[in-house]
Amino acid sequence: MPNSVVIVDDSRFQIMQLSRFFSETLGFEVAATGENGEEAVELYRKHTPDLLTLDLTMPRLDGRGAIVKILEEFPAARILVISAVKGPLLLDCLALGARSYIEKPLRFDKEDFVRDFKSSVEEILRSP
Amino acid sequence: MAAAFLDAGGAGFLLLLPDGTVAPAAELAGLLAGAGPAPGPRASIGEALGLGPEQASHFAKWLDLVKRRHRTLRWEKLAPLAPLLETAIGTDEEEIRAPLSYRKLLDGRGELAAIVVIAADPLPGRALERKLEEERHGHLLETRDVLALAANPPETAGAFLVDAKARLEAARKDWDAWLAGSDRAGGSPAGLRDGEGDSPGRRLFRELHMIKGNAGAFGFENLAAGAQEAEDLLEGLKRPGASTERDANRLARALGALQSRFEELQRAMRVIAGEGQEAMARILRWKLERVVAAAGGIEAERLDPPLRNLVESTRRLAFLSPAYLARKYRNLVERLAHSLGKQVAFRVASNTGDIHPESFARVDEALVHILRNMVDHGIEAPEERKAAGKGEAEIELEYVAQDDRVFLRLRDDGRGMDPEAIASRGIELGILTRAEADRLDEVGKLGIIFTEGFTTRREAGMVSGRGLGLALAARNVSDRGGNIYVFSRPGEGARFAIELPHPGRKRLPQ
Numbered sequence: 001m002p003n004s005v006v007i008v009d010d011s012r013f014q015i016m017q018l019s020r021f022f023s024e025t026l027g028f029e030v031a032a033t034g035e036n037g038e039e040a041v042e043l044y045r046k047h048t049p050d051l052l053t054l055d056l057t058m059p060r061l062d063g064r065g066a067i068v069k070i071l072e073e074f075p076a077a078r079i080l081v082i083s084a085v086k087g088p089l090l091l092d093c094l095a096l097g098a099r100s101y102i103e104k105p106l107r108f109d110k111e112d113f114v115r116d117f118k119s120s121v122e123e124i125l126r127s128p
Numbered sequence: 129m130a131a132a133f134l135d136a137g138g139a140g141f142l143l144l145l146p147d148g149t150v151a152p153a154a155e156l157a158g159l160l161a162g163a164g165p166a167p168g169p170r171a172s173i174g175e176a177l178g179l180g181p182e183q184a185s186h187f188a189k190w191l192d193l194v195k196r197r198h199r200t201l202r203w204e205k206l207a208p209l210a211p212l213l214e215t216a217i218g219t220d221e222e223e224i225r226a227p228l229s230y231r232k233l234l235d236g237r238g239e240l241a242a243i244v245v246i247a248a249d250p251l252p253g254r255a256l257e258r259k260l261e262e263e264r265h266g267h268l269l270e271t272r273d274v275l276a277l278a279a280n281p282p283e284t285a286g287a288f289l290v291d292a293k294a295r296l297e298a299a300r301k302d303w304d305a306w307l308a309g310s311d312r313a314g315g316s317p318a319g320l321r322d323g324e325g326d327s328p329g330r331r332l333f334r335e336l337h338m339i340k341g342n343a344g345a346f347g348f349e350n351l352a353a354g355a356q357e358a359e360d361l362l363e364g365l366k367r368p369g370a371s372t373e374r375d376a377n378r379l380a381r382a383l384g385a386l387q388s389r390f391e392e393l394q395r396a397m398r399v400i401a402g403e404g405q406e407a408m409a410r411i412l413r414w415k416l417e418r419v420v421a422a423a424g425g426i427e428a429e430r431l432d433p434p435l436r437n438l439v440e441s442t443r444r445l446a447f448l449s450p451a452y453l454a455r456k457y458r459n460l461v462e463r464l465a466h467s468l469g470k471q472v473a474f475r476v477a478s479n480t481g482d483i484h485p486e487s488f489a490r491v492d493e494a495l496v497h498i499l500r501n502m503v504d505h506g507i508e509a510p511e512e513r514k515a516a517g518k519g520e521a522e523i524e525l526e527y528v529a530q531d532d533r534v535f536l537r538l539r540d541d542g543r544g545m546d547p548e549a550i551a552s553r554g555i556e557l558g559i560l561t562r563a564e565a566d567r568l569d570e571v572g573k574l575g576i577i578f579t580e581g582f583t584t585r586r587e588a589g590m591v592s593g594r595g596l597g598l599a600l601a602a603r604n605v606s607d608r609g610g611n612i613y614v615f616s617r618p619g620e621g622a623r624f625a626i627e628l629p630h631p632g633r634k635r636l637p638q
Contacts (some may be wrong), residue, residue, distance in 0.1 A: 091189045091209060094197065100205055119202070127200060 003125065004031040004049040008040040008066070009082065010058045017106055018053060018082070025114070026121060037061025041069050044077065051124060053102075056083040056093065064093055071097045078124045082106075099124040142176060143233070144243040146195055148188060150176040151242070162236045177212060177245075186211040191243070194232070198240055203232055215247060269350035273389075274396045276347030281455060288346050289390075289397055295335045296390055302332040303383060333362055339386075354389045358382040454525075457499060461523055464503040472507055473520050478527040490608040491536065491626055494601035498538050498624050499523065501597055506542030506622050516619070529630060536626040545616040547573035557581060574614045578602035 005028045007018045015033045022028040031047040034040055036058045044052055052070070056063035063081065070077050081093050084104040094101065100120045107113040143151040143159065149170035151159070158166065173191075174184035190210050198206065207230045214227050226247045235241035277285050305328040340355035361379040428439040454476035465472040488495070507513075507521045518541065526537040551565040554576040565573065576582055580599040605612040605626050616622035 086209065087211075088186050088189055091186075091193050094201070094209075095189070095193050100201060103208075116204070120205070123200075123202065 002027055002029045003051065004029045004047065005051045005053065006030075006032050006034070006040070006043045006047055006049045007053050008034040008036070008043070008058070009053070009055040010035050011055075014055075014104075014106060017108065021108055021117070026118065035059075037063060037066035037069075040066040044070050044074065048074065051078050051080060051121065053080045053082050054098070056081060056085045056089060064089065064096070067093055067096050067098055076128065078127075080120065080124060099127065141244050141246040144173050144191070144245050145170075146191070146240055146242070148172055148191055150245075156233075156244075159233060159235065159241045162241075173245075177215060179212065183211055194243065195240060198232055199238075206232075266350075269353060270392065273348045273350040273393055276349070277393065277396055279459065280346055281459060285346065285397060288342060288348075289394060291342065292339055292351070292390060293394075295339050296387060299332050299335040299339075299383065300387075302328040302335065303380070306332070329362070329366065333359065336362065348393065351386070351389050351393060354382070354386040358386055457495065457525060460496065461499055461503060464500060465507070465521075468504065469509065470503065470507050471510060471520055472503060473522050475522065475524045476527070477524060480527070480529050483527050483529075488536075491605055491610065491628065494604040494612065494626060495525075495536065495538070497597040497601035497604075502538065502540040502542065502622065506540045506544070508543050512543075532630045534628045534630050536628070538624040538626075539621065541621040544618045544620045544622055545574060545577070545614075546618045547571075547616075549618075550574055550576050554579070554582060557583075571613070571615060574616060577614060578612065 003026075005022050007015055007022070007030060009015050009018065012035070015035075019030045019033060023030055028051070031049050032043045034043050038060045040052065040054055040063075041061065054063045054066060058066075061069070063083065067079055067081075070079065075097075079098045081090065081098045081101040082104060083090065083101065086103060090101060100123060102117055102120060141153050143153065143155060145151055150173055151166070151170065155166055172184070173179070173187055174181075179187060187210070193209070194206055210228075210230050212228055229246045229248065231244040231246065232240060233242045233244055280288070336355050336359045340352050340359060343349075343352035343355060358379060361375065361382050365375050365379060423439045426439050428436045431439060454474070457476070458474040461472055461474040502523055507523070508516070508518070513519070513521060522541050524537075524539045526535075526539070528535040528537065547570040551560075551568065551573040554560050554573075555562055555565055559576060559579050559582055568575075577598050578601070582599070602612050605628075608628060610626055610628040613625045613627070614622065
């Protein structure tokens with residue numbers, strides 16, 4: 001049975017890119033996609049996926065708030081931050097329990113980027 | 129300011145301990161052996177790297193995350209999150225950013241012992257930059273030399289090169305003489321020291337000094353710098369107790385370098401003045417002018433026919449083209465204008481392609497004085513011209529040969545002169561009385577400017593203004609049997625005319 005992922009990003013274009021990458025390259029089943037933090041919490045509850053990818057700057061509840069809520073309810077949730085933010089906010093999210101991060105822009109045309117993306121996902125899935 | 133842990137080259141590393149303080153690189157071995165940090169007061173990472181409070185707190189967060197996650201999150205993910213990825217080294221003038229990288233250091237138990245903060249050695253990059261800078265500087269000097277060639281009339285530059293060539297040859301001979309000298313055997317360059325008489329050393333010094341001076345005067349900075357360098361080395365050799373072999377070799381190299389700079393200049397000269405024959409022809413013309421000028425001073429009529437023929441044909445040898453004249457005086461006008469912060473376009477017009485050089489040789493002084501006066505007094509400053517709705521300033525030199533007369537007309541489109549104001553100033557200066565002034569018409573009043581002591585300026589200017597220039601111009605013209613005229617109205621520029629007997633049509637031999 002394939003691993004499942006919920007993708008949350010406020011850009012529909014990036015959701016499309018990420019969905020394609022997860023399903024075509026990583027063999028995931030994309031369980032659902034959302035566009036803000038509140039949806040992230042609801043969709044996680046509904047699907048309890050193997051992986052949640054989360055943008056940080058989003059309307060309604062932002063990524064950081066979503067991480068707090070989700071981990072409160074599901075301490076073992078595997079969250080991968082996918083964001084252009086790299087400062088103290090990202091450090092906070094990782095300290096709160098996000099497993100790893102991918103730095104935007106999404107460069108699926110770059111071998112290094114794809115390799116790092118794959119390693120990050122594999123690492124997260126290996127960990128409990 | 130460079131962080132203290134960096135060496136002079138901007139490289140180095142320090143150890144960031146888990147508690148946020150730093151240890152010097154020397155403690156690395158102890159940490160690896162699991163000895164733990166040495167006791168004693170320690171600086172915080174913020175102090176060591178000169179961080180502001182915000183950056184320091186960012187750093188603390190990062191260190192905290194590293195401590196918690198270094199086992200579960202790849203270092204490739206953690207290291208790029210460090211807040212400081214480069215540090216400034218070098219002085220205030222030359223700030224260089226040295227890239228910082230981070231490595232984690234685990235002790236024997238797999239615990240985080242320290243993070244090694246490494247400043248990459250930026251020296252290779254800096255050395256390259258310095259080399260490029262030197263090359264740029266060299267190119268700049270070479271370019272200046274070429275520009276100096278272009279700025280000097282080819283005849284002048286050619287004369288300089290001929291002179292410099294002779295001096296370089298002489299310098300080489302003096303050098304060889306010294307090398308062959310007996311005092312060389314003793315290893316002491318006594319022959320290069322200031323001694324009695326005309327030693328090779330003294331001659332060499334003199335030639336180098338002259339090359340330097342002349343090159344500097346003509347703007348050949350690269351050549352002047354080369355001569356200076358050789359001169360300095362020679363000075364060094366002259367000091368008692370100077371080491372000989374090595375310094376002598378350095379001087380030999382410097383002389384060689386000077387020679388190649390000179391040859392470079394010669395090549396450039398060929399490019400600018402024309403290839404081979406043409407360049408020679410121009411230099412020849414310059415020499416010819418002197419012969420012609422000398423011939424001009426001979427009363428040919430009194431000579432025996434063969435000599436008279438020689439003088440007369442010599443005089444006719446060097447007819448000038450308007451382009452030649454343009455080059456000669458344009459240079460003067462542009463330099464003057466530039467020194468006064470003005471811009472002037474200079475044009476030459478002529479009703480004949482054969483301009484008799486004597487006309488100019490005779491009144492060259494007058495032309496120079498008038499041109500100086502026009503640029504200094506006549507042409508307004510750029511802002512003033514703009515305010516008056518005038519475009520770029522123009523000065524025109526016109527050569528008109530007509531029957532047995534030659535007219536040299538100079539025209540500017542500057543601020544012009546007011547005959548009444550000239551007259552009043554003349555009276556003020558005691559040159560003439562009111563009654564005398566009243567009897568003069570406009571042209572007569574303007575003519576006052578040719579009187580010695582007349583000046584409109586209270587203080588002498590850099591270029592002209594001592595009240596002598598135009599008086600000298602007038603005297604120069606009258607000495608040559610000519611007349612000088614001026615006409616002007618306020619705001620309408622000034623026109624000067626020099627009328628001379630036609631030098632070629634006096635009494636040509638039949």
